[in-house]
Amino acid sequence: MSDDTTTPDTTHGTDIDVATLIDTFPRTSLTPESEYLETIEQPAKSADTAPAADVLRPELAEPYPYDLFSHQADALDALEAGDNVTVTTSTSSGKTHIYGLQIARNLLDAGVLNADGSRAADNNDASTALCVYPMKALTKDQKEALDDLYEQLGLDIRVEIYDGDTQSGRREIREQADVILTNFAALNIYLEHHDKWSRFYSALDLVAIDESHTYTGIQGMHVAWILRRMQRVADYWGGDLQYILTSATIGNPEEHSEELINEPVTVIDNDGSPHGPRELTLWNPPPRDKTSDSTPEEDVFDIEADAGPEETDTDDGEFVAERVPASVEAPKVFNHLTSRDIRTLLFCPSRKLTELSIQRADEHRRNNPRVYDQSTTVGREAYNAGLGRSTRHSREHQFKTGVLTGLATTSALELGIDIGDLDATVLMGYPGQRQAFWQRIGRAGREASRSLAVLVGDHRTLDQYILTHPEYLLENDVEDAVVDTSNNTVFATHVLAAADEIALDEADIDTFADEDRLRAAVKMWREAGFVDGYLDAAVHYCGPSRPQTRVNLYGTTETDYHLTLAGDIDRDRCGLSEDLDLEPVEQNRAYRDYHEGAVRLLNGQQFEVVNIDENRAQPTIELKPVDCEYYTRTRNKVNVLDAESEESREVNGFTLHFGRGTVLVHHHSYDQLYIGNSEPKQQGIPTNVPPILMDTQLCWVEVPEDVETALVRKYKNYGVETGVDPDQTDIAHLGYIAGLHAAEHATIQTAPLELRVDKNDLGGLATLVMDTHYTHPDYDEIADSIRESFEAAAHALEQRTQDLAVRTASGWFIYDAVDGGLGFARAIYDNFEALAERARDQLSDCRCGQSNGCPACTFDENCGNDNKPLLRASAIDVLDQLLGEADRNDLAEHLPDDEYGGERRPVVFYS
Incomplete structure (x- = not known):
């Protein structure tokens, strides 16, 4: 059935704007128009340049065909002065040329190259460079870029790739290459064999870390330790390292870079590159029409984005339908643009969706013959890392040369792979961080050309926040990238690798790690039989071969699955x-x-x-x-034990803490839910997995007594109104704890708005009995039993509650959901007010009209309590009080006249 009611449009080419897109986009009489919530216009920006001759030596400046952008010139000046440099500028701003030119300067200065660019006889041991990339496809692309640069300059510089795909010529590369390109997984392994690399490391004078913003969380901490190990190897062989890091825009480039390389850096962030005028439209898909042609197949590929119910009733009985998923709507926009000869990238969150999007785009074109000429075809293909290398390279070339008009891609093309100029980008959902958002839309509209970007939102918290708060995208303060090297499990693994590479001694104190920490790790491994000796002399590795293989860049332990x-x-x-x-x-x-x-x-x-x-x-x-016909969702129980505050501060009467503790998680059962309506097929099926204990980092909030008392009384009828079983919990406190539970969800869900964090790396617990979770003399006695029984831990907490002489606090925890911690809880502690404001705004502005909220404001697919109980209004009240944006006197009407003793609150907590 044709679904168009739109008059055919005959204008094609690269001049499409938002108004034309909206006016010509086909709509059905059955499907209400999408909400085009906002159009952001960005004016063109001209280049800020400096003559190459003002910065480069004549041998490089004369053949270099361009002026230098201001940030390139500033970075090269800083490198010439001996600084380590971090360059944080936009996509396609020429960052590769910065380290490419610095490598050329070093080779000329060292006499490896003659002034005419030819190689000096028998002098290839005086200067080398190492360039590290996050993906193999980018490594290949950057080799081509460096080769092209040196060919333009007439320089005989040997650039080679050395990684797991390098099958032949390895010895020749090690002994003859001027520049070696690799990745951190490979570098971790190759450090063991540094004696084979003596020529390279003895001359190593520049290390380039490309796309350094991608190294955060677990991977970031491993990269930091690999770089410290590499520094030890270079020092051993006499190399004199200088670092250059290239990054997308992040909120803390200096702090992040210095944590990675353990050296001071100079930040260059004055982007001198140009871009053309750009229009950005925020596109909210229409409500789903249950009588339309949405198929179960469509639902299959959207259930992980939103596993909640597809439809609910509002408090006043009005029907609220889930919106059409971005995975269905975005391919239609992609088709509309590519059918008009607009060279477009569609960014998708998974490999399968790149392929499915091509099918859906073709289907949308076929279903609208009045709008799209059926006698012609449109060149569109999927692009993802799951394709063979030859296929990927072919599609890159076809797009670059105009054979293809569109590519549906994963984040693989977010980074700097050269695919030529393009006119538009479509984002299937918000990618999670602003830097990723701007990286993606920055692929279009280079130099003076006009470009269009369309963000098609999903029905989830981050997307809906962006759609209703578009000003967030333009704020100067972007997310911080978090690298925390305090995880002792990760540190200990790298200590073993370092000892295997070169014996540890007192020279490693403070250069590799601080004294107390290093001595403690050496003592632990010596007692375990993996090392022998002492730092005062030398610590040698004596365990099983190749301890580098114990390093897992995606986890904190070697026991990943x-x-x-x-x-x-x-x-x-x-x-x-x-x-x-x-x-x-x-x-x-x-x-x-x-x-x-x-x-x-x-x-x-x-x-x-x-x-x-x-x-x-x-x-x-x-x-x-x-x-x-179903998918599964796991139920869990979470408890926090032995929490100990290391730092605290007051926020409008609330107390905010950072510390460490033990988190007990038991994924005890799961439900089978039908695809399409999320109705249960079978519930409460045992998982048969034991509880997990994590020693991790925590951030938590204690609510002041007067706020709690007032909100308990304000929402005292919530349990009665919702028909909760009185045995489930104390009804008088239910509305209040439902608010804490919703506030816990919302602060976790909005964390990626302030930090480069995946919310799946965080967990939370809302509790009425905060004090019972704190460190306690009996913890060692119960530690063994709680490993086997979640109920034992719950019983211990209940017993503690009975023993408390004073009324305990209430509040919620946020924890790093990885053993040892990731540094995210610490960053949340430091940025909590900003996080709370984002959460409060999303809760307040969501238009779901439901007291318990929806997937766009309060629901979390990882909730162990099936998103119950949640009370949006109560959460808003809590966060308003924390932010100081509600008069504390407003609570007075809910407070009792006399001093409130209250009933002893029940032992209740929700994860």
């Missing part, structure tokens, strides 16, 4: 390879998402977990492909 196909699967028949090409998962996520019986969507295909084998050296999760 490998995902593989079950052995009895007919792979050819299923169209599957031996390797699922998926990153390992740490234990908490394995138990939560990959317990036996779990159905997961991986690269767009359903898989069921059939076995978890924890008896192997590498724990393994076996999966089989399925085609079933």
